[in-house]
Amino acid sequence: xxxxxxxxxxLKKYFPIKGGVLNRTVAQVQAVDFVDFDVARGExxxxxxxxxxxxxxTARLLMHxxxxxxxxxxxxxxxxxxxxxxxxHDMRKRMQMVFQDSYSSLNPRLPVEGSIAFGPMxxxxxxxxxxxxxxxxxxxxxxxxxxxxxxxxxxxSGGQRQRVNIARALALEPEVLILxxxxxxxxKSVEAQxxxxxxxxxxxxxxxxxxxxxxxNVVRYVSDRVLVMYLGKVVEIGDVDAxxxxxxxxxxxxxxxxxxSMDPDRRTDAPPLTGDPPNPINPPSGCRFxxxxxxxxxxxxxxxxxxxxxxxxxxxSVACHMAEAGSGHSKSSAEGLPA
Amino acid sequence: MADTTPVAAGLAEAAIDDTQVAAKSRxxxxxxxxxxxxxxxxxxxxxxxxxxxxxxxxxDVLAPADPxxxxxxxxxxxxxxxxxxxxxxxxxxxxxxxxxxGGRLSLVMGISPVALALVIGGMLGxxxxxxxxxxxxxIMRTIDVFYAFPSVLLAIAISGALGAGIVNAIxxxxxxxxxxxxxxxxxxxxxxxxxxxxxxxxASGANAFTIIRAHVLSNVAGPVFIYSTSLISxxxxxxxxxxxxxxxxxxxxxxxxxxxxxxxxxxxxxxWVAALPGAMIFLTSLSFNMLSDGxxxxxxxxx
Numbered sequence: 001x002x003x004x005x006x007x008x009x010x011l012k013k014y015f016p017i018k019g020g021v022l023n024r025t026v027a028q029v030q031a032v033d034f035v036d037f038d039v040a041r042g043e044x045x046x047x048x049x050x051x052x053x054x055x056x057x058t059a060r061l062l063m064h065x066x067x068x069x070x071x072x073x074x075x076x077x078x079x080x081x082x083x084x085x086x087x088x089h090d091m092r093k094r095m096q097m098v099f100q101d102s103y104s105s106l107n108p109r110l111p112v113e114g115s116i117a118f119g120p121m122x123x124x125x126x127x128x129x130x131x132x133x134x135x136x137x138x139x140x141x142x143x144x145x146x147x148x149x150x151x152x153x154x155x156x157s158g159g160q161r162q163r164v165n166i167a168r169a170l171a172l173e174p175e176v177l178i179l180x181x182x183x184x185x186x187x188k189s190v191e192a193q194x195x196x197x198x199x200x201x202x203x204x205x206x207x208x209x210x211x212x213x214x215x216x217n218v219v220r221y222v223s224d225r226v227l228v229m230y231l232g233k234v235v236e237i238g239d240v241d242a243x244x245x246x247x248x249x250x251x252x253x254x255x256x257x258x259x260x261s262m263d264p265d266r267r268t269d270a271p272p273l274t275g276d277p278p279n280p281i282n283p284p285s286g287c288r289f290x291x292x293x294x295x296x297x298x299x300x301x302x303x304x305x306x307x308x309x310x311x312x313x314x315x316x317s318v319a320c321h322m323a324e325a326g327s328g329h330s331k332s333s334a335e336g337l338p339a
Numbered sequence: 340m341a342d343t344t345p346v347a348a349g350l351a352e353a354a355i356d357d358t359q360v361a362a363k364s365r366x367x368x369x370x371x372x373x374x375x376x377x378x379x380x381x382x383x384x385x386x387x388x389x390x391x392x393x394x395x396x397x398x399d400v401l402a403p404a405d406p407x408x409x410x411x412x413x414x415x416x417x418x419x420x421x422x423x424x425x426x427x428x429x430x431x432x433x434x435x436x437x438x439x440x441g442g443r444l445s446l447v448m449g450i451s452p453v454a455l456a457l458v459i460g461g462m463l464g465x466x467x468x469x470x471x472x473x474x475x476x477x478i479m480r481t482i483d484v485f486y487a488f489p490s491v492l493l494a495i496a497i498s499g500a501l502g503a504g505i506v507n508a509i510x511x512x513x514x515x516x517x518x519x520x521x522x523x524x525x526x527x528x529x530x531x532x533x534x535x536x537x538x539x540x541x542a543s544g545a546n547a548f549t550i551i552r553a554h555v556l557s558n559v560a561g562p563v564f565i566y567s568t569s570l571i572s573x574x575x576x577x578x579x580x581x582x583x584x585x586x587x588x589x590x591x592x593x594x595x596x597x598x599x600x601x602x603x604x605x606x607x608x609x610x611w612v613a614a615l616p617g618a619m620i621f622l623t624s625l626s627f628n629m630l631s632d633g634x635x636x637x638x639x640x641x642x
Contacts, residue, residue: 063542092544105535109367109557115536118553119543152367165539172543 003077004038005208006062006095006176011035011071013057017281027281031057033232034071036307038314039176044202044209046223046240048216048255050277054232055212056100059180062210063097064088076175093123096169100181102161106153112138112164113149119171130171137167140204142197159190163197170201177202178210183218195222216259220244228252231280231288234307238316248310248318250293287321297321299328374637381633388626391619395442402436406593415609426612428598429605434612438619441593445620448505448587448594449575452512457567460517464524465559469532469551479525485518494577498586508587512577516570523566527559561638568631572624579620595620 013032016025032054039045047055060066062073064081072079075095079085096119099105106115116137117130125133135145141163153161162182169177179198183191195218202209213219219226219240226243228236228251236249247253254273273292278284284291290300299321307319321329375381394401403424410431418426418434425434467478485493497511531537532555540550579596581587588594590601598616606613 065538065541089544092542097539097542099535099539101535105539107536107554107558110554114553118540118545122543122545122549168539168543 005041005076006039006210007072007074008038008062009036009072009074011058011061011073012069013061013066014069029280030232030283031280032061032068033283035229035232035234037227037234037237039208039210041175041208042206043224044211044222046219046226047210047212047229048214048219048226049229050255051214052277052280053229054280055214055229056180057232058229059097059178059210059212062178063092063095093172094174095176095178096172096174097178097180098162098165098169098182100185102158102165102185103153105165106161106168108153111150111152112143112156115153115164116168116171119168123172133171134167137170138164140170140201141167142193143167157190158186159194162186162190162194166194166198166201170205173205174207176208176210178212180212181214182211184213184215191218198222216256228255231277231283233288234319235289236316236318236320237307238311238314238318242311242316246316248316248323249289249320250295250322251289252318287319295322295329295331297329303328371637375633378633378637381630381637384626384629384633387622388630391442391623391626392446394439395446398436398439398443402433402439404433404436406432406436406440407591408432415605415612417609418611425615426609428602428612434615437593437598438595438615441595441598441616442619442623444505444588444592444594445575445579445596446623448508448512448578448582449571449623452509452578453516453567453570453574455509455513456516456520456570457563459513460520461524461559461563463517464521464563465528465551465555467521468525468528469547469555471529471532475525475529478521482518482521485514490515490573491577491580494581495584495586498581503586503589505588508578508581511581512574515577516574519570520563520567524559524563527562528555531555531558565631565635565638568634569628571631572627575620575624575627579616 011032012034014028014030017027017029018024019026035054035058037045047058049055057066061068064073072082074080075086075091080091081088106112110118113131113134116134117127120130120133121127135149138145138148143160143163148156148160148164153164156164162185166182182198183194186194198209199222201207209222211219211222223240225238226240227234228243228249230251236243236247236252243252244256247256251273258273275292278288278291284301286302287293287296287300287305290296293300303321305319305321305324305327307317308324309317310323311317321327322331322333325332404422410427413420413423413427413431415429416423416427416431418424420426423433423435425438428434428437463478463482467475488496494511494515497514498508501507501511537550537554540554545553578587579594579599582594582596583600585600588597590597595616599613599620602609602613602616
C-alpha cells in the first residue's frame with residue numbers, strides 16, 4: 001500500500017462537562033477515543049455508526065475545527081499543526097468539508113456568489129477571479145450561473161443549497177472532501193441526484209472522500225472502504241465488500257441486519273439490537289459494546305479489544321475478543337465470528 | 340432519473356422554482372423596505388419623526404421670533420395669543436421658537452449617546468460573543484457591574500461627578516447605554532457563532548476578523564440596530580431629565596427638559612403652555628418607539 005494521503009493515529013477528544021459551584025469539570029464525554037485510520041489518495045472512506053458515536057466529531061477534528069486532546073492527523077506525509085508539518089491554514093486549502101444542514105451552512109445575507117467566492121478570496125485570489133470561479137463551479141454542480149449567482153439562500157430548495165455547499169467546498173480546489181451527512185437531510189430523489197453529482201465531481205477533480213453517514217445503503221454505494229464506529233471507538237474497518245459480505249464484529253453484524261432491504265428473503269426477524277447506546281459520559285468498561293452484545297463474556301467486561309487485522313493487506317480489521325485467538329473468549333478464533 | 344445527468348436535474352429543479360419565485364432575485368434589504376411600505380402605522384410615525392427632525396434642523400428659518408428675546412409684558416400668554424402662536428413662557432419668550440430650537444439639543448442629546456454606545460457596546464459585544472471563553476467572561480462580568488445601578492441613577496451619578504454641561508451629559512448617557520447594547524450584541528453573536536456557515540468560513544481558513552466582517556456583522560447588525568432605536572426614546576427622556584435637574588443644558592439655552600423645569604412653577608397659571616415641552620418629548624420618543632417596532636416586524640423575515 002502506498003503512503004496514505006490522510007493518516008490518523010490515536011485521535012482523542014473528550015468534551016468536559018462543567019458544573020458545580022466553581023465550574024469544575026464534573027464529567028467527560030468520550031466523543032472520540034483513540035481512533036486510527038488511513039485514507040488512500042483517490043478512495044472513498046465511509047464512516048458509519050449510530051447517532052452520537054463520534055462521526056461528526058471525527059470530521060471536525062480532521063478539519064481542526066476543534067482541537068484534539070491528543071493524537072495526530074498526518075496530511076500527505078506532513079503532520080497538521082506541528083512545527084515541521086503543515087500549517088492548519090494550508091491544510092484547509094487542500095481539505096474541505098460539506099456540512100449536513102444545508103440551511104444553516106449558508107450565510108442568509110450573502111448571495112450564492114459571495115458564499116462560494118469567500119474561500120478563494122481568503123486565500124488571496126482577486127475578486128474578479130474568485131467570482132469567475134464561483135460561476136464555473138455553479139455550472140459544475142448543475143446550477144445555471146445566470147439564474148443562481150445572485151440568489152440568496154432562502155430562494156433555493158434544499159437540494160440546490162446543498163449543491164451550493166458542495167461548490168463552496170470545491171472553490172479552494174481541495175484534494176480531500178469531508179462529507180458530514182452531506183446528503184442525509186435531502187429527499188430520496190434529490191439525494192440520488194446529489195450523490196451522482198458527487199461521484200462525477202470525484203472523477204473530474206481526482207478527489208478523495210471521507211463520507212460520513214448513518215445510511216448504510218448510501219455508504220455501500222459510494223465507498224471503497226468502510227469504518228464502523230461505536231461510542232467513539234473504531235470497531236471494524238475494511239474493504240466495503242468484506243464488511244458488507246462478512247462482517248466479523250457483532251455490532252457491525254447487528255447494524256447491517258437492521259438495514260432496510262427490498263429483498264423479502266432478507267427480512268429481519270428478531271430485533272438485531274435492543275436498548276439505546278450507553279451514555280458516552282461513562283462508557284462501559286472493557287469492550288464498549290459488551291452491554292448490548294449477545295456474545296459478551298467475562299473477558300469483554302474486563303479488557304478492551306485491540307483493532308487487529310484479520311485479512312491480508314489491511315482488507316479487514318476488527319476490534320473483538322472473538323477475533324483474537326487465545327483472548328480468553330470461548331468463541332475466539334483467528335477469523336472472529338464465523339460468517 | 341437514471342438517464343438525466345446531474346446538470347440537467349439541477350436545471351429542472353431551477354425551472355420548477357422559477358414558476359414560484361420571481362426570476363429576479365431580491366436582496367434582504369429590498370424585502371425589508373417593501374414590507375415597511377405596507378405598514379401604515381410605522382409610516383405615519385416615520386413621517387412625524389421626519390417632520391420633527393426637519394423643523395428643528397431648519398429652526399432658524401421656521402421660528403417666527405428670536406428664542407432668547409424676553410418680553411416682560413407678554414409673560415405666560417396662553418396658546419393662540421396674536422404673535423405668540425403657542426403662547427409665551429415665564430420670561431415672555433415665544434414658545435414656538437423655543438420648542439423648535441430646543442428640539443435640536445434634545446435630539447442631539449437623545450441620539451448621540453445611543454450612536455456612541457452602539458459603536459463601543461457593539462464592538463465589546465462582538466468581541467465577547469465571537470471569542471467566547473475567558474474573554475467573554477471578562478467583558479460581560481464587567482458590564483454586569485453597571486447593571487447593579489438603575490440607569491437613571493447611574494446617569495445622574497456620572498453627570499454629577501463630571502459636572503453640568505452638554506458634553507458631560509452625553510458622556511454619562513453613553514456609559515449608561517453601553518451595557519445593554521453590549522449584552523444584546525453578545526447574545527446575538529453567540530447564537531450566530533455556532534452556526535454552520537461560520538464554521539464553514541473557519542474551515543476555509545479565514546481568520547476571526549475576516550469572519551466577523553464578512554459573515555457575523557451583517558447578521559448581527561439588524562437586531563442590534565432595532566434595539567438601539569428603541570433606546571433613543573429612553574435617551575431623550577433621560578437627557579431631558581438631566582437638564583431638568585440642572586445637569587445637562589444650562590439656561591437660557593432652549594432644551595425641552597430644561598424648559599419643562601423652568602415652566603414648572605407656572606403650571607397652575609398656564610398649564611397648557613407648561614405641558615408643551617413634555618408633549619414634544621412624549622411625541623418624539625413615542626415615534627422612535629413605534630418606528631423601532633415597525634422595523635422589528637419588517638426585518639423579522641424568515642430566511
